[in-house]
Structures are given as C-alpha cells and as structure tokens.
Amino acid sequence: MSSFERYLQDKGKGRGGDGGNYRRNAARELDWFAEWARGDRGDEEWTGIGPPDTDRDPTFGDLDERVFREYARHLAGDRGLKQNTVQTYYAYISAWCGWCVNEGYLDAHYAQRASATAPLPDDDGRKPGDQQAWTSEQRHALTRHVDEQARAAIETYTSLPEDVDPLDRQRARYAALKVARDRALVFVLAYTAVRVGELLRDPDDPRRRGVRWEDISLEDGSMDVYRKKQQWDAASLPDPVISPLRSYRKLMNSPMDRWPVFPTFDQRTLAGLVQEELADRGERPDVIDQRREEYARDLLLALDEDIRPPSITTDGARSILKRLTEATEIDIDHPKHDYLAPHGGRRGMGEVLVRAFGYTVAARYLDNSEEMVRERYSHIEAGELGDVATEALEEIDDVA
Structure with missing residues (x-):
C-alpha cells in the first residue's frame, strides 16, 4: 500500500x-x-x-x-x-x-x-468522547480547588523569612509556579471555551506551538489563538480568567513575551533543554553542571537565562485534569471519561451561553456556525419547547 x-x-x-x-x-x-x-x-x-x-x-x-x-x-x-x-x-x-x-x-x-x-452499525450522530460537558457544580468545584491550592502555595512562598535557605526559597517558588500554572489553565479551559488544541502545543502540527504571553492582552481581555479554521483570531478572556493569569505572570517575574503561557514542567525535558542551550552559548560542561546545582529546578534556571521551554501538549493538559479531578473527588458520570476532559469545559460554557443568550451569541463566542451550535445543543431547545408544550396543555386544561 x-x-x-x-x-x-x-x-x-x-x-x-x-x-x-x-x-x-x-x-x-x-x-x-x-x-x-x-x-x-x-x-x-x-x-x-x-x-x-x-x-x-x-x-x-x-x-x-x-x-x-x-x-x-x-x-x-x-x-x-x-x-x-x-x-x-x-x-x-x-x-x-x-x-x-x-x-x-x-x-x-x-x-x-x-x-x-451495509455491515456498519447505525451512526447516532454523536462523535466518540465529544459529549461531556462540565456542569456548573463541577466547574465551581474544580476552579475552587485550584484557586485554594494556588493561594496557599503563593502565600507560603511570599511569606518566607528573608534568611531562609536560597534553595528552600526556590523550591517554594517552583511549587507556587506549578499550581499557579494549573489554576490559570483550568480557568482558561473553564471560561473561555477555547479549544484545547488552540491553546496548547500539538506535536503533530508545528503551527500549534501553544499560546505565548505576546498573544495575550490582559488589559483588553483578549487572546490570539490559531483557530480550527486555520487562521489567527481573537478569543475573549472573561473576568474570572484575568486575575489567575495576572497573578501567575507576576509570579513568573515577567518572562519574555515569547515564552509559552503554559510551559512544560517536565524535569527531563527541561534538563536536556538547559544543557543544550547553555552549551550552544559556549558554556563548558563543568560550568553548566555548576549553574544547574545553584537551582532547585531547571525551570528556574531557564527563567533566569531566558531559555524558552516548550508549551505543554494537549495530552499534558489531559494528564493535569485527570490529576486535579481525582484530587477534587468530583463525581463524573460519563461513559468514556472518568475525569473532567478539556473539551467538557468548552461544551459546558456552550450550555451556559445558549441558555443565557441564545444560539447566535453562543456561536460567536464558540467560534462555530450557528447551525452547528444549534445541532450540538439541540437538547436545550427541545427542553424549552417541551416547557412551551406543557404550558399550552395546562392552559387548555384550565379552559376545559
């Protein structure tokens, strides 16, 4: 073949x-x-x-x-x-x-x-794994959990005494950075309805390198993403997302604009990256080893030396959400996913928008056609029509 x-x-x-x-x-x-x-x-x-x-x-x-x-x-x-x-x-x-x-x-x-x-089974119109939607209770439980974790870690780091061991300070900063990154990621997935493939790195598509800080304007509440339709477009950052992103960026101490918003924290990846980049800059192996020993984690050395790491991948985001869902002990009732999958955040926001503002507004926010949004969320309209039918029947019964 x-x-x-x-x-x-x-x-x-x-x-x-x-x-x-x-x-x-x-x-x-x-x-x-x-x-x-x-x-x-x-x-x-x-x-x-x-x-x-x-x-x-x-x-x-x-x-x-x-x-x-x-x-x-x-x-x-x-x-x-x-x-x-x-x-x-x-x-x-x-x-x-x-x-x-x-x-x-x-x-x-x-x-x-x-x-x-002929032997193929009937298609019920659903795509595998594409039906999960975070409920309001699940969204609130997950965002509350990551917010509490981030606040606690940041408080621990910022309240350290001045004479604390430098490596201990670095460890506290690293722990705070990690939970702050996870909080920002969860809030973006929960409230922006951006597709996870538009937000993070896809190893199979070089154009999808993950959102960078240069793509985000916290003042305007917008974020440039490479859309599914193969072009760059602005996505909205609603109010709940702004504070976690601003706090996270401050903690990173203003990384270069070309840094990914959601860098990998994988130690093996970062170790190789730091060693390779410092060697390319002319540093000897013994000097590189000495520099690395001065830092509790290679990510912190990368920050100080502006050695840009790759963004986490879409699979990485799924792993994070699996870990957080388990830690939060959220009830999941879904035939395919036993955790809050990334697309569920987008679909959950779609539910909120359709119910609050109708299909036209929801379609604009979701970057979809109104026809597709009506198809995906047809159960909402069916339920509303059912209420109308019930009300009509009650009126007829009252007259009778």
Whole structure:
C-alpha cells in the first residue's frame, strides 16, 4: 500500500504535510487496514485479500466492494469497537479509497457502495468522547480547588523569612509556579471555551506551538489563538480568567513575551533543554553542571537565562485534569471519561451561553456556525419547547 504516504502528505498539516491530528489518526487506521488485508490481523481462518497460496502484498487489483464489506464487518465485530468509533475508523479507509479514485489508482469508490457499508452499525450522530460537558457544580468545584491550592502555595512562598535557605526559597517558588500554572489553565479551559488544541502545543502540527504571553492582552481581555479554521483570531478572556493569569505572570517575574503561557514542567525535558542551550552559548560542561546545582529546578534556571521551554501538549493538559479531578473527588458520570476532559469545559460554557443568550451569541463566542451550535445543543431547545408544550396543555386544561 505505497499510496498511503502520498495520501497522508496530501491530508497532513504544515510544511510537507507531516503534521496534524487527522494524519496521525488516519495513518494508524491505514496501517491496521494494511495488516488486515495481508492477513496479519483477524481470526485464524482469515488469510487476507490476495489470492490463496500466494506470498505477496495486496495490490489495487485485489480491492473491490467485497473487500471493504469484509473490513466493515471486521471493524463492527472483531475489534470490539463502539458503533460511532466503527463509523469513524471506516471513514478513514473510505476517504483513502476516494483519494485513490481521484488519483487513478482505482476505477470506483468501492468503500462507499451500499453493499460495502451495509455491515456498519447505525451512526447516532454523536462523535466518540465529544459529549461531556462540565456542569456548573463541577466547574465551581474544580476552579475552587485550584484557586485554594494556588493561594496557599503563593502565600507560603511570599511569606518566607528573608534568611531562609536560597534553595528552600526556590523550591517554594517552583511549587507556587506549578499550581499557579494549573489554576490559570483550568480557568482558561473553564471560561473561555477555547479549544484545547488552540491553546496548547500539538506535536503533530508545528503551527500549534501553544499560546505565548505576546498573544495575550490582559488589559483588553483578549487572546490570539490559531483557530480550527486555520487562521489567527481573537478569543475573549472573561473576568474570572484575568486575575489567575495576572497573578501567575507576576509570579513568573515577567518572562519574555515569547515564552509559552503554559510551559512544560517536565524535569527531563527541561534538563536536556538547559544543557543544550547553555552549551550552544559556549558554556563548558563543568560550568553548566555548576549553574544547574545553584537551582532547585531547571525551570528556574531557564527563567533566569531566558531559555524558552516548550508549551505543554494537549495530552499534558489531559494528564493535569485527570490529576486535579481525582484530587477534587468530583463525581463524573460519563461513559468514556472518568475525569473532567478539556473539551467538557468548552461544551459546558456552550450550555451556559445558549441558555443565557441564545444560539447566535453562543456561536460567536464558540467560534462555530450557528447551525452547528444549534445541532450540538439541540437538547436545550427541545427542553424549552417541551416547557412551551406543557404550558399550552395546562392552559387548555384550565379552559376545559
């Protein structure tokens, strides 16, 4: 299946088509499809799509609608996937098949023929994992927890006596920085409705390097983010977000504007970064070791030397939220997530905005079309219409 790489380059993001979540996910499923086609996956009786008793990789000549029908059946049954996940995974293979038709590798889009798609389960219209929404109680519990943690750590650091050991002071500052960063991240996710992929670094998309301080104006209450629609745009920073960000930046002691707002605190990453950067500046290894010994953490040395660390990744944000959800002991009732996932903050704000101001205002804040917002939050309108129907029935009953 040598066409896979060319297809993925066409669909990838960034220079050379090497980045993007779609490319990563499609590559995974195309590899799975190739192994299945060769007979490397499936039950013992499955020998692949090539002619029996041959020892060669599958070719385009082996593909027809019966092959895609069998693969749809394999997804729906053998892999134990949920029905919407089956639809999603098959869509990657189907999209590649359509590309092959356009490129002249295949004569027809076999994957979309009715007989090929017949074994697929019905799609209920929901995307896997895309339905969690933080409730007001969950939002308040999480933000209250991180606020208390940050206030306590900052108080501990700022109230240290002047004669305290320098390394102890650094340790207290580092602890305060970490919880202040986590507080700022939680508040931004909870109240801005910005997509986590617009806020943090995506290793598969070089354009998404994470929001920097130069992208934020606390005075104007705005933040420039690289939107899903592939362009820069301003997002609003509502009042609850301003104070945690301002306190956090002050604690960092005004880092350079090109620093990420949410840098990684991973010690191994920072150690390698500090050593490499100081070596590039001409420092000898023994001097670098001595400099590092003067600091309790490499992050603090990086701050003083303006050695810019990378932003945390979207996966890093999920790990932080898992840890904080567990620490807060918040009740989670969701089939996929046992923690408050980042997209749940965005969806929870969508609920608040639709109920308070309607679909048009919510669509502008969420950076979505009104049509999409109406579709995503159709349960709100359904509930309101139900109330109208109930009121109408009560009026009729009163007249009767």
